[in-house]
Amino acid sequence: MRLHKSERPASRMHGGTDTLGKPAYDFSTNSNALGPCPEVLTQIRLSDCASYPDPDYHSLRNALAAWHQVSPQRLMFAASASEFIFRMSMLVGQIDQRGRLAPSQKNVWIPPHSYGDYVLAGRAAGLNVVEDFRAADLIWACEPGSPLGQNQAGLAQMIMAKSDKAQLVLDCAYQPLRLSGSASLSSQQRDACWQLFTPNKALGLTGIRGAYVIAPLQAEVWQQELEQMAASWPLGSHAVTMLSAWTLPSVQNWLLKSLETLREWKQRQIALCADLGWQIEPSDTNFFCVTPSRKIQEHRTDFLHAMRAQGIKLRHAGSFGLDACFRMRVLSPPMQDAFHRAVKQYSPHF
CATH class of the missing domain: 3.90.1150.10 (Aspartate Aminotransferase, domain 1)
Known part of the structure; x- marks a missing residue:
């Protein structure tokens, strides 16, 4: 079957609750x-909302790092996947090829059928959407992707062929909801990407916002800039609880x-x-x-x-x-x- 394309709208479109309320x-x-996962929901209801979370999220950082078998220093947190999408886009729009902050025209590549916030964030950051990923300063990938639920064609080759200055972000939102098939990237290839995780969909808890990111190897400068652009306490108590529970065997x-x-x-x-x-x-x-x-x-x-x-x-x-x-x-x-x-x-x- 041939899928018919349409122009992406400039406004946000989402599923779920609308002006008529929550659909039956x-x-x-x-x-x-x-979902929601009963154990996680119980823990969220028992969360300590009377106190600030640890602003550096040490326990959560260590738990997620151990679960993914990466260094804790590579873990970052975001208020949501969308918040990180906008933050990364804004940073790419500011950094020049020598790593210095300097405004200039930058390019972004976006999968043909994908989450609308990639486009909206690029527009907000002044990025130019290009058809050739080799010309991009920022590359978005999602596997399995939405709306088709399929692997992104040629993703491994894209990682090998992209320019050295390009940042590639792999949105992993739907990997935990994979019912068939397997991921196309090796662990070494994933280490070359920014890996963005949002477990709320898999847990049936989309009302709880919160995400985490595993930075690529040798990305310390970019990571520092992204951390400086973040607001204090990107994760509230409920999000900390959800992400902490994500690593539990049960x-x-x-x-x-x-x-x-x-x-x-x-x-x-x-x-x-x-x-x-x-x-x-x-x-x-x-x-x-x-x-x-x-x-x-x-x-x-x-x-x-x-x-x-x-x-x-x-x-x-x-x-x-x-x-x-x-x-x-x-x-x-x-x-x-x-x-x-x-x-x-x-x-x-x-």
Whole structure:
């Protein structure tokens, strides 16, 4: 199938809660539908919110470093993945080729179908979006990526061929939600990237914001600049608790069991979409893209409003450059059935 591209909007578009409140059947986000993880949720509710966290996050830093088997000095923290995306973009827009702060025109490369904040952050930082990653000062990668849930084509070759001055950030948000396939990079290749982690999606806790980054080897100067650009206490108590719990064997076991269930649910949901005549794009994650019937595409706004009135929210993938598609996360069988019935009831209107 040929995916139809559309222009990326200048405004932010997200799934989840909207002006109508929290959807009863929310297919529009990428969060783990088995969440929230009970153990992490309990710990968050018991968090000490009466005191500041350690501003340097020593315990959390050491725990994450040990879990990833890297030096604690390579760990950084961010208020969210989006906050780091903007911070890195701003820094790239300021540093010249000799490592000195000096404003000049810089370039950014962004995957063809990817998170809109990469573009928005680049615009805010005055970066020029280029089609050839070899000309970029900043390169964004995401594996598996959103909205397609697939590995990024040619990522390993990109790391080898990029210019020495270019910073490559690997967004790892969906790696913990991988249901099939495997990562394309070796540990040595990952050490050449900035690795950005946001466990809240995998834990089903997207209401808790907080991220961490593993810096590349020999990136101390860049790391110092990024640290100086950060606000004090980027992580609040709830985020510290969530990220600390992320390393616990019991929490990781919960995640693995949830992935087993999601694999079964995904196959069922794909079958229901196929029954509707929708075309399904391949995906390795708990979300995938579908192309609905031509009539639904032509009346997309009315269709989405009709679904939302019944508590069903879908994510139009136009903001990712896929105008014909919806992105759907995998939900439980009862929610899948509600979606299937609603579309069947709507279809006779055409």
